[in-house]
Amino acid sequence: MKAETQVYALLEQPVLDPQASIFEQDGGSLRAVLLCARLQALWGTEIPLQLVFLHPQLADLVRVLKPYAGRRAY
Numbered sequence: 001m002k003a004e005t006q007v008y009a010l011l012e013q014p015v016l017d018p019q020a021s022i023f024e025q026d027g028g029s030l031r032a033v034l035l036c037a038r039l040q041a042l043w044g045t046e047i048p049l050q051l052v053f054l055h056p057q058l059a060d061l062v063r064v065l066k067p068y069a070g071r072r073a074y
Helices: 003-010 031-042 050-054 058-070
Strands: none
Touching: 003 031, 003 058, 031 050, 031 058, 050 058
C-alpha cells in the first residue's frame, strides 16, 4: 500500500483536500500524536512528531513521511 493511502487511512476521516492543513480538517494536536503513533506501529520506525507540525499540509506531510515507510527500526 502506498504511503499516501496509509497516512490518509490512519487519519480516520475523509481527506477532502490534500492541500489543506491537517489542523484545518478537524485535526488537533491529539490527532497528530495518534497519527505518529499509528504510523510508528505500522512502519516499525520512529516518526518525529515535529514533522506533523512543521508540515501540516497533508500533501507535504505525506512527501516528508514517505522515506519512513518500510524502514523498520524495531
